[in-house]
Amino acid sequence: xxxxxxxxxxxxxxxxxxxxxxxxxxxxxxxxxxxxxxxxxxxxxxxxxxxxxxxxxxxxxxxxxxxxxxxxxxxxxxxxxxxxxxxxxxxxxxxxxxxxxxxxxxxxxxxxxxxxxxxxxxxxxxxxxxxxxxxxxxxxxxxxxxxxxxxxxxxxxxxxxxxxxxxxxxxxxxxxxxxxxxxxxxxxxxxxxxxxxxxxxxxxxxxxxxxxxxxxxxxxxxxxxxxxxxxxxxxxxxxxxx
Numbered sequence: 059x060x061x062x063x064x065x066x067x068x069x070x071x072x073x074x075x076x077x078x079x080x081x082x083x084x085x086x087x088x089x090x091x092x093x094x095x096x097x098x099x100x101x102x103x104x105x106x107x108x109x110x111x112x113x114x115x116x117x118x119x120x121x122x123x124x125x126x127x128x129x130x131x132x133x134x135x136x137x138x139x140x141x142x143x144x145x146x147x148x149x150x151x152x153x154x155x156x157x158x159x160x161x162x163x164x165x166x167x168x169x170x171x172x173x174x175x176x177x178x179x180x181x182x183x184x185x186x187x188x189x190x191x192x193x194x195x196x197x198x199x200x201x202x203x204x205x206x207x208x209x210x211x212x213x214x215x216x217x218x219x220x221x222x223x224x225x226x227x228x229x230x231x232x233x234x235x236x237x238x239x240x241x242x243x244x245x246x247x248x249x250x251x252x253x254x255x256x257x258x259x260x261x262x263x264x265x266x267x268x269x270x271x272x273x274x275x276x277x278x279x280x281x282x283x284x285x286x287x288x289x290x291x292x293x294x295x296x297x298x299x300x
Contacts, residue, residue: 065089065139070149072097078269079146084108090115091135123170128178145183147176147195172214190232199241199293219289226287234286236279241293243267262295
C-alpha cells in the first residue's frame with residue numbers, strides 16, 4: 059500500500075452486494091479491508107479478485123454480533139492497514155420472522171448485526187478519520203414499507219435511516235454519512251421463476267434490480283461532497299407502486 063492510497067472497510071464483503079461494493083471500490087483505487095464472519099471461502103475469492111486489479115486487499119474475520127466485535131474489527135484494520143477512509147456497513151441479516159413467532163434471541167441477533175454493529179463501527183472509524191472520510195450504511199426498502207413477516211428486520215433498517223441522519227450531523231463537516239436502501243436488487247435464493255416474474259411485473263421499472271444498481275448509488279455517495287444525512291432508495295420504483 060502506498061502512503062497516498064486510501065483504505066475502505068466493507069463489512070459482509072464475502073458475498074452478495076457487499077462483495078460488489080468491495081470490488082467496485084478496489085477498481086476505484088482503494089485498498090480494501092474485506093470483512094467476513096462465516097463466509098471465509100467467499101471472502102478469499104473477493105480478496106483474490108480485488109488484488110488482481112493491483113490494489114491491496116486483506117480479509118478480516120469478526121463476529122459483529124458480539125459486543126466487542128465492531129471496535130475490534132476497526133482496530134484490526136487500522137493495525138494492519140494503517141488507516142480507514144471509507145466504511146461501507148453492508149453486513150446484515152434478513153430472517154423471516156412472523157410476528158407470533160419472533161423470539162427474544164432472534165430480535166437481539168437481528169438488531170445487534172443490523173443496527174448496533176454499524177453504529178459502533180461508524181463511531182470507531184470516525185475517530186480514526188482525522189483527515190475526513192465517508193461512511194455509507196445499508197438500510198432496506200423495508201424501512202419505508204410494512205412487511206408483516208419481517209417486522210424486526212424492518213424496524214432495524216428504519217433505525218439505520220435515523221442513525222445515518224444523526225451521525226451525519228454529529229460527524230459533520232469532516233465526515234459525510236449517508237445510506238442506501240436497496241429493494242428488488244437480489245431476490246431470496248428460494249424464490250422460483252414465477253415469483254420473480256410476478257415481482258418484476260409489480261415493480262414500476264418492470265425488472266429485478268442488479269447489484270450494480272446499488273453499486274452505482276454507493277459510488278455516487280462516495281463522490282457527492284455536498285450530500286450528507288441522506289438515504290437513497292434503489293428499488294425500481296417499488297416504494298411508489300401503489
